Amino acid sequence: xxxxxxxxxxxxxxxxxLASLEAILADKVxxxxxxxxxxxxxxxxxxxxxxxxxxxxxxxxxxxxxxAVEVRASLYPRDAYALSTELGSLWLRPPVPKGRxxxxxxxDGVLVVSRFLTERTRSMLEKLGFSYADATGNxxxxxxxPPLFIEISGADANxxxxxxxxxxxxxxxxxxxxxxxxxxxxxxxLRLLAEMAELPLGSASRVVSxxxxxxxxxxxxxxxxxxxxxxxxxxxxSQDYSLLEANRSKFFLEPRGPKALLARLMELDGxxxxxxxxxxxxxxxxxxxxxxxxxxxxIDKVASxxxxxxxxxxxxxxxxxxxxxxxxxxxxxxxxxxxxxxxQVAVDLMTSPGRGPAEAEALIEWMEENEDAxxxxxxxxx
Amino acid sequence: xxxxxxxxVLVEARRALLDALEALSGHLDHIVLVGAQAVYLHTDDVTxxxxxxxxxxxxxxxxxxxxEPNIETAMRDAGFRPGSQPGIWLDEDxxxxxxxxxxxxxxxxxxxxxxEGHGKGxxxxxxxxxxxxxxxxxxxxxxxEPSDSRTVRMxxxxxxxxxxxxxxxxxxxxxxxxxxxxxxxxxFDVYRLLQxxxxxxxxxxxxxxxxxxxxxxxRASVAFLGRLFGTDGALGSVMAGRYVEGVAxxxxxxxxxxxxxxxxxxxxx
Numbered sequence: 183x184x185x186x187x188x189x190x191x192x193x194x195x196x197x198x199x200l201a202s203l204e205a206i207l208a209d210k211v212x213x214x215x216x217x218x219x220x221x222x223x224x225x226x227x228x229x230x231x232x233x234x235x236x237x238x239x240x241x242x243x244x245x246x247x248x249x250a251v252e253v254r255a256s257l258y259p260r261d262a263y264a265l266s267t268e269l270g271s272l273w274l275r276p277p278v279p280k281g282r283x284x285x286x287x288x289x290d291g292v293l294v295v296s297r298f299l300t301e302r303t304r305s306m307l308e309k310l311g312f313s314y315a316d317a318t319g320n321x322x323x324x325x326x327x328p329p330l331f332i333e334i335s336g337a338d339a340n341x342x343x344x345x346x347x348x349x350x351x352x353x354x355x356x357x358x359x360x361x362x363x364x365x366x367x368x369x370x371x372l373r374l375l376a377e378m379a380e381l382p383l384g385s386a387s388r389v390v391s392x393x394x395x396x397x398x399x400x401x402x403x404x405x406x407x408x409x410x411x412x413x414x415x416x417x418x419x420s421q422d423y424s425l426l427e428a429n430r431s432k433f434f435l436e437p438r439g440p441k442a443l444l445a446r447l448m449e450l451d452g453x454x455x456x457x458x459x460x461x462x463x464x465x466x467x468x469x470x471x472x473x474x475x476x477x478x479x480x481i482d483k484v485a486s487x488x489x490x491x492x493x494x495x496x497x498x499x500x501x502x503x504x505x506x507x508x509x510x511x512x513x514x515x516x517x518x519x520x521x522x523x524x525x526q527v528a529v530d531l532m533t534s535p536g537r538g539p540a541e542a543e544a545l546i547e548w549m550e551e552n553e554d555a556x557x558x559x560x561x562x563x564x
Numbered sequence: 565x566x567x568x569x570x571x572x573v574l575v576e577a578r579r580a581l582l583d584a585l586e587a588l589s590g591h592l593d594h595i596v597l598v599g600a601q602a603v604y605l606h607t608d609d610v611t612x613x614x615x616x617x618x619x620x621x622x623x624x625x626x627x628x629x630x631x632e633p634n635i636e637t638a639m640r641d642a643g644f645r646p647g648s649q650p651g652i653w654l655d656e657d658x659x660x661x662x663x664x665x666x667x668x669x670x671x672x673x674x675x676x677x678x679x680e681g682h683g684k685g686x687x688x689x690x691x692x693x694x695x696x697x698x699x700x701x702x703x704x705x706x707x708x709e710p711s712d713s714r715t716v717r718m719x720x721x722x723x724x725x726x727x728x729x730x731x732x733x734x735x736x737x738x739x740x741x742x743x744x745x746x747x748x749x750x751x752f753d754v755y756r757l758l759q760x761x762x763x764x765x766x767x768x769x770x771x772x773x774x775x776x777x778x779x780x781x782x783r784a785s786v787a788f789l790g791r792l793f794g795t796d797g798a799l800g801s802v803m804a805g806r807y808v809e810g811v812a813x814x815x816x817x818x819x820x821x822x823x824x825x826x827x828x829x830x831x832x833x
Contacts, residue, residue, distance in 0.1 A: 437820035437827075438759045472812050491823065496796075496815030 193297055193317050196253045200235055202317040203251070203295050207237075210321060210334045214242035219251070237293055245328040249293040249313055257296040262306040265294065290325045298340040348388045351422040354506035355381055359389035360419050361508045363399065363410045364525035367553075370560030371406045378560060379508075393418075412557075413546060416528055424533040425458070425475065429505050432481050433497030434490035440474035440498050444519050446488055447476065453510045454478050455522040457502075457530045459541055464516055465524065466548040468541045474499045475530060477509045477522060524549055524556040573619050575708040577601060580658025581621035582707055585716050587642035588623075590633045596624040596696040596719040597705070598663065598729055600753060605703060606723045607756040620659040624721070626697045627668055631681035635662070639686070650676035651688030662686060665693035668777060692732025692785070694778040695725030699771050724768025727757045728778070728785040734800055735788035751803035754793065755817060758824035766831045773832075786832060793825035801825075 193202045200221055207217045216239075223236035233250035240246045252265070293313040299320055307314045313323045319336025351360060362379040370378075376386035390407065393399040398418055400409035425431070436443045440460060447454055458475030462468050478484040481501045485492070490499060504510070512523045521527070528549065531542035549556060581601060588595060597605075599622025629635075636646075644653035644660065653660045664677035666689045672678040677687040699722035706715040721729070730753050737747050758765070772782035792800030796818040804821045805814030 435816070435819050435823060437823040439820070442759070472816070493816075493819060496813060496819045498813070498816045498820070 195255075196234055199253050199255070199295050199297065199317060200251070203235075203237075203315050206315060206317070206319050206321060206334075206336075210319060211332065215332070216240045223250075233289075233292075234295075239323055239330060239332075241328075241330055245330060247290040247323075247325040247328055247330045249291045249323065249325070250289045252292055252294050254294060254296045257294065257299060257303055259300070259303050259306055262303055262310060262312075265307075265312070266310040290327060291323075293323065297342060298337065300340070301338065348392045351389070351392070351419050352428065354508075355379075355385045356389050356419075357423070357428075357504075357506035358508045359386050360393075360415060361506075361511075361523065361525060363390075363393070363407070364412050364415060365512050365523055365557065366560040367557045368400075368407045368409055368560065372401075372404075374560050375407060412525070413550070416525060416532065416546070419529050420532040423529060425502065425530040426500070426533070426535075429509075430481065430503040431500050432485070433493050433495070434485055434499040434501065435493035435497050436474065436490060436499045440471045443474045443476070443488070443490075443499055447520075448518060450478070450484060450487060452479050452484070453520075454484070455510055455513045455520055455526075457509075457522040457527045458534060458538070459531070461521040461524075461527040462531060462541050462545040464521060465552075466541070466544040468544050469537065472498060472536065473534070475502060475534070476500075477502050477504050479503065479510075576657045577618050577621050577659075578705075578708045579712065580655060580660050581623070582705070582712070582714050582716060583642050583655065583658070584621065584623065584639065584644065584653065584660040584662075585718060586714075587638040587644075588633070588635065590638075591625065591629055591635075592716075592718060594626045594629050596626060596700045596721050598622045598624045598693055598696050598721045598726060599661070600749075602720050603726055603730075603753050603756055605705075605720055606726070606760060620661055622661045622663060624693045624696045625662055625664050625677075625679070625687050627664065627670060627677075627679065629679055629682070634682060635679070635686040636683035646685060649688060650685040661688070663688055663690045663693055665689075665697055666691040667694045667781065668697055690729075691736065692729045692781050693721075693725075694781045695728040695772045696721035698775045698778045699725045699768050722768045723757050723760050724765055724772055725778075727754065727765065727769070727789075728772060728782055730754050730757065731785040731788040731792070732781060734792055734803075735784070748803045748807040751792075751800045751821075752807040752817075754800060755804045755821040755824070758793075758821060758828065762827055762831060765828055769828070769832055786829070789825050790829055793821055794829070796822040798822065 193199050200219065204219050211217055218238050220236040223233055234253040235251035237249040237251050238246060239249065254261070291313050293315060294307060295315050297317050299307070299314055299316045304314060304320060304322070308322060315321045316336060318341060319334060321332065321334040321336070323330060323332045358379040358381055359375070362375055366378055372387060372390060373383060375390070376383045379386055390399055390401065393415065394401050396418065398411050398415045399407055401407050444456065444460065447456070455477040457477060458473060459468055459471035460474055463471060478501050481503055484501055509522055509526055513520050524545065528542050528545050531538040531545060578601065585592065585595065599620070600618030601621055639653050643655045646652065647654050647659070651662045653662065664679065664687045669677045669689045670680065673689065675688055676685045677689045678684065679687060700719040701722065702717055703720045704715055704717050730750050734747055734750050734754070769782060772778040792798055795801065801818040801822045805818040808814055808817050
């Protein structure tokens with residue numbers, strides 16, 4: 183069942199979620215039961231709260247329960263408590279205290295509908311006395327008065343996990359997609375972008391959706407990616423990413439200065455990529471580097487290999503373990519030294535201390551005048 | 565730095581040096597370039613992002629010198645006039661200091677070197693330059709302005725000899741109670757020299773320690789090195805850091821110069 187769900191777009195609006203609730207009820211409710219959903223409930227409930235819909239369930243024995251329906255596009259375990267505080271007083275929760283009557287007439291419980299409810303969320307909702315349904319087919323309707331109980335299992339894992347809207351460019355997937363968008367000149371279809379970024383289509387799609395919504399990427403509907411505002415995208419990336427905060431990094435002292443380190447990088451076995459001022463100075467007019475920034479896979483191994491002394495303050499070398507391996511990709515060599523791709527160098531400088539941001543500007547100016555030198559058309563060989 | 569347009573002051577300093585060398589060409593085999601110009605010749609590719617700067621040319625005269633040409637006459641003929649102190653020669657835009665290593669100078673005189681056959685104030689005695697007589701090598705020097713095509717093949721003091729000289733300058737100034745900002749540049753020059761490959765400095769220092777002409781000042785300079793640069797909080801380290809304030813991170817320079825000093829001291833043990 184879930185195999186087919188993944189191919190469908192995730193229901194996210196209230197209307198779509200209510201439609202999926204109706205579909206599941208029609209499909210799953212045992213014979214003899216009848217259900218109906220009133221999408222425009224009239225004001226039957228007290229106070230400010232109006233349910234999103236009203237569900238009436240009738241058992242074969244004619245016992246009838248009315249449930250207020252609360253639609254949530256997504257619901258996490260922590261939200262279950264908040265929901266309980268918000269709506270818990272509307273109906274009688276188990277165990278029924280003697281002598282108490284339901285707070286709201288005509289409502290015997292609340293059913294929460296969401297796109298997908300994890301097992302933990304479901305069990306919390308159950309403990310808090312909610313009924314629930316999700317678009318993958320998990321359904322539980324339980325009321326004490328009248329006593330009704332239906333429980334049906336849907337998916338255990340969220341088939342639309344990737345569709346949770348992305349809000350930041352912090353993670354490794356964002357780094358991969360942003361780098362691909364910067365390194366490769368559109369147009370290309372999303373599928374090719376995902377390939378070039380070496381990511382599942384869904385992951386690439388989330389990042390692209392965010393960037394389309396923020397107008398850094400041009401795309402019409404599901405068509406190809408038509409354009410990228412690469413300078414704007416660099417700036418946008420730098421808001422969520424930072425060389426020293428997004429990555430693991432450690433400072434060292436090279437007493438003969440940053441440049442002296444370069445000559446010794448050839449001694450390394452593993453991959454490395456020089457970023458920051460040392461890389462920028464190969465292209466743009468910048469002052470001699472005060473800090474050597476080098477991506478490596480293992481900071482401690484490289485530091486001991488190069489005999490670098492740790493210098494938590496006053497260091498002039500920073501070794502960086504990148505959050506995404508893409509830092510080692512699409513590098514360029516000059517005089518036997520490997521440098522990080524220029525968009526990577528630019529964002530690293532933008533988010534570096536000291537002269538970094540000014541040097542980033544100088545580099546970006548160079549990149550603007552020499553776009554062909556660092557950007558290539560999208561292709562499978564990547 | 566290579567490719568950069570040199571500072572006009574540096575251009576003038578080199579021009580004055582070439583003028584003086586032309587005037588003193590008869591003594592060329594007894595002349596060794598010392599001071600900042602020599603330091604920069606060795607450390608040109610040690611890129612630090614800190615501008616090279618010197619307004620004068622320091623030249624060591626290694627006795628015994630011949631009587632001809634007469635230094636005073638030659639310098640005056642070349643357009644230099646004596647400055648306020650012995651050994652200082654000025655022309656319109658430049659200054660040349662003629663210096664004699666104290667340990668090698670003929671007896672007599674307090675600050676002025678008594679060079680036989682030459683005027684009393686033509687050169688000044690300086691302690692710490694003795695290494696320049698022991699460890700130097702010929703280099704070809706040219707003018708720094710394109711219109712000047714002169715080149716001179718002359719002796720240039722080795723990095724170790726220059727280190728000894730700079731450490732003496734700093735060590736002695738520190739004993740006079742005057743560790744002023746002018747000396748910060750000398751402390752930074754020590755850092756420039758210490759960045760050279762360690763085996764170059766170690767070999768040079770061993771040579772100076774072993775030669776009787778320079779052994780005493782070399783030993784003293786090792787002590788100065790430990791005292792002034794042995795830790796990042798030592799006076800020389802702090803001065804070197806202060807020199808880059810606003811241009812680079814003083815703390816980096818303090819840590820780096822102290823690290824290099826420790827390395828060199830260790831390799832000399």
